[in-house]
Amino acid sequence: MLYTVSGIAMWPRWWNACNMKDELSQANLLILFSILIIFGFLCTIKKSRNVAASLPPGPRGLPFVGYLPFLGTDLHRAFTGLSRVYGPIYKLWLGNKLCVVLSSPSLVKEVVKDQDSIFANRSPSIAAIAVTFGGNDIAFSSYGPEWRKLRKIFVHQMLGSSSLDACYDLRSQEVKKSISDVHNKIGVPINIGQLAFSTAINAITSMLCGGILQGEMETNFGAEFQGVVTELMVLLGKPNVSDFFPMLARFDMQGIERKTKKIALWCDRILSSAIDKRLNANANAVTKKGAGKIEQRKDFLKFLLDLKENDDDAKSITLSQLKALLMDIMIGGTDTTSTAVEWVMAEMLQHPNVMKRVQEELTEVVGLDNRVEESHLPQLHYLVAVVKETLRLHPPLPLLVPHCPSQSSVVGGYTIPKGASIFLNVWAIHRDPEIWNTPLEFQPERFLNDSKKLDFSGNNFVYLTFGSGRRVCAGLPLAERMLMYILASFLHSFEWELPNGTKLEFAERFGIVLKKMRPLVATPSPRLSNSKLYTL
Numbered sequence: 001m002l003y004t005v006s007g008i009a010m011w012p013r014w015w016n017a018c019n020m021k022d023e024l025s026q027a028n029l030l031i032l033f034s035i036l037i038i039f040g041f042l043c044t045i046k047k048s049r050n051v052a053a054s055l056p057p058g059p060r061g062l063p064f065v066g067y068l069p070f071l072g073t074d075l076h077r078a079f080t081g082l083s084r085v086y087g088p089i090y091k092l093w094l095g096n097k098l099c100v101v102l103s104s105p106s107l108v109k110e111v112v113k114d115q116d117s118i119f120a121n122r123s124p125s126i127a128a129i130a131v132t133f134g135g136n137d138i139a140f141s142s143y144g145p146e147w148r149k150l151r152k153i154f155v156h157q158m159l160g161s162s163s164l165d166a167c168y169d170l171r172s173q174e175v176k177k178s179i180s181d182v183h184n185k186i187g188v189p190i191n192i193g194q195l196a197f198s199t200a201i202n203a204i205t206s207m208l209c210g211g212i213l214q215g216e217m218e219t220n221f222g223a224e225f226q227g228v229v230t231e232l233m234v235l236l237g238k239p240n241v242s243d244f245f246p247m248l249a250r251f252d253m254q255g256i257e258r259k260t261k262k263i264a265l266w267c268d269r270i271l272s273s274a275i276d277k278r279l280n281a282n283a284n285a286v287t288k289k290g291a292g293k294i295e296q297r298k299d300f301l302k303f304l305l306d307l308k309e310n311d312d313d314a315k316s317i318t319l320s321q322l323k324a325l326l327m328d329i330m331i332g333g334t335d336t337t338s339t340a341v342e343w344v345m346a347e348m349l350q351h352p353n354v355m356k357r358v359q360e361e362l363t364e365v366v367g368l369d370n371r372v373e374e375s376h377l378p379q380l381h382y383l384v385a386v387v388k389e390t391l392r393l394h395p396p397l398p399l400l401v402p403h404c405p406s407q408s409s410v411v412g413g414y415t416i417p418k419g420a421s422i423f424l425n426v427w428a429i430h431r432d433p434e435i436w437n438t439p440l441e442f443q444p445e446r447f448l449n450d451s452k453k454l455d456f457s458g459n460n461f462v463y464l465t466f467g468s469g470r471r472v473c474a475g476l477p478l479a480e481r482m483l484m485y486i487l488a489s490f491l492h493s494f495e496w497e498l499p500n501g502t503k504l505e506f507a508e509r510f511g512i513v514l515k516k517m518r519p520l521v522a523t524p525s526p527r528l529s530n531s532k533l534y535t536l
């Protein structure tokens with residue numbers, strides 16, 4: 001009751017005075033609090049405005065779907081067109097997914113060098129998860145201890161130079177088999193991409209598991225596997241509505257998840273069969289060894305199976321990781337390599353004087369009475385320049401594999417929120433007239449005696465065929481050897497020309513790997529002095 005008006009009126013004076021003081025300080029406090037709250041509120045508004053304002057510029061798109069309906073199928077070209085309007089860093093919304101596209105060397109450097117540990121993360125698509133046993137591989141797993149462990153095993157133990165030297169004979173045998181096959185078809189037009197793919201897959205499976213996949217490979221395995229991988233690369237590169245609207249994912253409206261899972265099942269069947277056969281072969285070898293007879297074969301698969309059995313968590317891998325690693329090698333290593341071979345051969349058929357110079361170099365270094373060996377490769381400087389120039393114009397992964405920041409960050413003065421998909425448009429950088437003289441012309445000479453020392457390591461951000469930083473291509477040492485060895489062998493062993501009446505064209509088919517739209521076909525004729533050089 002103290003607070004009734006009449007009650008207050010009855011209070012003695014001194015109490016009133018004290019009360020007035022209190023009221024004053026209460027009012028002050030109230031004002032202070034109000035100011036703080038308003039200030040805080042204004043700061044929050046300003047901050048949120050700042051974040052919104054500091055996102056990169058970009059096209060508006062439509063409500064809900066964003067820019068999705070306008071992208072078309074050739075993402076690399078669409079992204080390059082947009083960078084002419086919005087500059088070298090811009091954003092676009094695909095459904096509710098924020099994508100940021102970068103197309104200048106200095107911005108790429110900020111991502112793959114200055115802030116590499118933040119941007120080395122991935123945000124795998126539904127298709128990528130489906131085909132990598134739940135994102136258990138190297139290419140699509142999150143940046144963290146498991147990725148680090150897998151990458152270390154892959155790069156240092158499996159693809160280290162001593163390990164690659166040790167299995168050179170297996171690669172060499174497969175290249176020689178291909179050369180011999182082509183020699184049996186002299187005068188017949190050959191699908192170059194198919195030839196390169198079957199050479200690469202045979203070399204890789206031979207290194208992985210020796211003859212263990214022979215059963216699977218009898219019925220034209222190479223061609224079937226190539227068809228499967230080509231389809232997969234398109235599925236992996238295609239914008240998928242389910243990725244942009246997770247609530248629609250269960251409808252799988254474009255059928256991408258269903259098709260990818262079918263491919264994953266097909267691959268799983270082959271890998272499981274190889275694993276079973278290897279385990280049986282090991283068991284037999286142990287039994288025979290017990291009887292004092294035989295040594296076990298040590299290939300990549302055996303090495304990985306041993307890791308699976310390792311008790312030390314820091315070294316051991318799960319069955320899913322083992323299979324996903326095999327997929328990385330078989331899929332990541334074949335289509336990229338054969339696509340690169342096809343583009344190089346196409347450019348050389350388009351520029352016969354370049355092909356002639358490459359062959360003269362081969363004659364000088366290898367000799368017409370000899371076959372190419374990997375040991376010749378370091379001396380083939382002009383061929384290296386031709387390969388680099390081709391991969392400048394036709395980088396097999398034109399947008400790399402999208403990166404994803406694990407925390408919000410600032411690039412080029414703009415905020416890049418955590419979880420955005422980052423596309424590094426290497427295709428645009430490789431054709432930028434600010435960086436390259438006459439960028440659309442095929443001039444291998446620009447890579448001869450180049451002062452910038454442009455190599456495949458990604459240390460110079462104007463040339464990024466294999467990516468750069470922590471996520472640079474994990475298969476680079478093998479890729480470089482196989483690509484050069486296959487090309488040098490094809491070009492040293494045969495003259496190549498377009499079949500009569502055919503025309504060369506350079507149309508592209510976009511997927512995560514950028515391929516030639518129509519397969520390159522060329523007719524071989526022998527070049528070497530002795531037909532014995534074509535036999536096994």
Ligand code: HEM
Nearest residue numbers: 139328332333336337397400401466467471473474475479
């Ligand atoms: C001409 C041949 C090849 C090209 C042009 C190529 C290019 C690339 C590119 C651009 C990336 C992504 C880099 C990034 O996201 O920043 C990559 C990643 C990768 N590549 Fe290759 N590659 C080739 C051959 C190979 C081979 C032969 C293998 C395996 C034996 C391989 C295995 C991988 C793996 C595992 C990754 C994922 C790396 C990671 O995310 O940590 N690649 N490659």
